[in-house]
Amino acid sequence: MLLHLEDINKSYIQGKMDVPVLHDINLDIEEGEYVAIMGPSGSGKSTLMNIIGCLDKPTSGSYVLDGNEVANMKDKELSIVRNKCIGFVFQNFNLLPRQSALQNVELPLQYANVPRRLRKNLCVEALTSVALEERMSFKPTQLSGGQKQRVAIARAMVNSPKILLADEPTGALDSKSGIQVMGLFEKLHNEGVTIVMITHAREIAEYADRIITIFDGQITSDEINKNKVVVKHSDNASEVNAAQENSAVVKGTNEPNIIEKILNADSIYDEFEDENSFEAEESFEDYSNDNGNLSGDNDGAKAEGFAASGVNGGER
Numbered sequence: 031m032l033l034h035l036e037d038i039n040k041s042y043i044q045g046k047m048d049v050p051v052l053h054d055i056n057l058d059i060e061e062g063e064y065v066a067i068m069g070p071s072g073s074g075k076s077t078l079m080n081i082i083g084c085l086d087k088p089t090s091g092s093y094v095l096d097g098n099e100v101a102n103m104k105d106k107e108l109s110i111v112r113n114k115c116i117g118f119v120f121q122n123f124n125l126l127p128r129q130s131a132l133q134n135v136e137l138p139l140q141y142a143n144v145p146r147r148l149r150k151n152l153c154v155e156a157l158t159s160v161a162l163e164e165r166m167s168f169k170p171t172q173l174s175g176g177q178k179q180r181v182a183i184a185r186a187m188v189n190s191p192k193i194l195l196a197d198e199p200t201g202a203l204d205s206k207s208g209i210q211v212m213g214l215f216e217k218l219h220n221e222g223v224t225i226v227m228i229t230h231a232r233e234i235a236e237y238a239d240r241i242i243t244i245f246d247g248q249i250t251s252d253e254i255n256k257n258k259v260v261v262k263h264s265d266n267a268s269e270v271n272a273a274q275e276n277s278a279v280v281k282g283t284n285e286p287n288i289i290e291k292i293l294n295a296d297s298i299y300d301e302f303e304d305e306n307s308f309e310a311e312e313s314f315e316d317y318s319n320d321n322g323n324l325s326g327d328n329d330g331a332k333a334e335g336f337a338a339s340g341v342n343g344g345e346r
């Protein structure tokens with residue numbers, strides 16, 4: 031079993047109150063599964079995703095990830111598990127706005143201390159696999175929503191994690207771009223990647239093989255998806271890009287540290303010195319003064335830079 035959650039509870043502390051959000055979650059996911067976790071807004075999906083993704087710890091219960099009990103790990107150990115095992119995709123992309131597509135994809139490799147030359151090859155390969163080989167030097171503001179999400183998928187997969195964890199991955203995309211993202215997920219699933227996708231929308235959940243429903247912090251159903259929708263993925267870059275004219279509308283949310291967290295910038299960074307390290311330490315405050323985007327989609331770019339969460343972000 032790749033993921034084993036047993037009697038997981040999660041409460042947030044709000045002032046002096048304990049606010050219980052997840053109640054006795056029991057869940058097993060095997061390697062290679064394609065699972066959707068579906069539920070309405072506020073049902074606890076992102077809270078559960080944060081626990082599955084080792085971005086947060088349960089209040090009680092056991093979580094065994096790839097053979098290791100992670101429920102009680104220290105933050106530093108968790109950050110290493112994240113970097114090794116899990117690729118993240120969020121509703122609002124969470125790309126660093128001043129870095130090129132290539133540099134964004136390179137970050138997890140850098141934090142994993144992969145040698146520079148190898149990094150470059152892996153990044154080109156990852157961007158090619160999402161049909162963005164012609165856009166590698168583009169910055170996020172020069173890319174459409176669908177293209178940004180494809181960069182995020184390349185970044186998530188560049189160090190070959192076993193698990194792809196996605197929170198509302200199509201939530202900020204037009205429907206065509208959303209379908210392309212589902213096509214990429216299908217391709218990764220066929221390559222053996224375990225996919226856990228969180229969504230409030232049944233039509234998105236139906237791309238998965240198994241649909242788990244969550245309501246008020248409890249799993250209310252867990253079923254094989256009999257209506258699975260399959261997208262044929264196009265490997266043809268110009269075809270994919272031709273369908274990408276519409277840019278996404280991105281709404282601002284509230285988790286400034288998520289980029290650092292998913293990339294482990296904080297936690298492993300001080301463990302190694304990389305003489306080739308490029309300037310990844312973009313200041314989030316800094317960015318709020320940045321108007322240098324070409325698409326005129328200023329709010330979107332801002333949100334993406336320092337506020338996009340995908341973690342506690344709303345659905346739309």
Ligand code: ADP
Pocket residue numbers: 042043044049051069070071072073074075076077078341342343
């Ligand atoms: P979903 O992703 O399904 O919309 P969330 O997991 O984001 O749901 O939130 C579930 C519940 O937990 C909501 O009632 C929300 O207000 C609460 N919640 C989420 N994050 C926090 C937090 N950091 N502190 C307090 N309450 C939170």
Ligand code: MG
Pocket residue numbers: 075076077340341342343344345
């Ligand atoms: Mg959510």
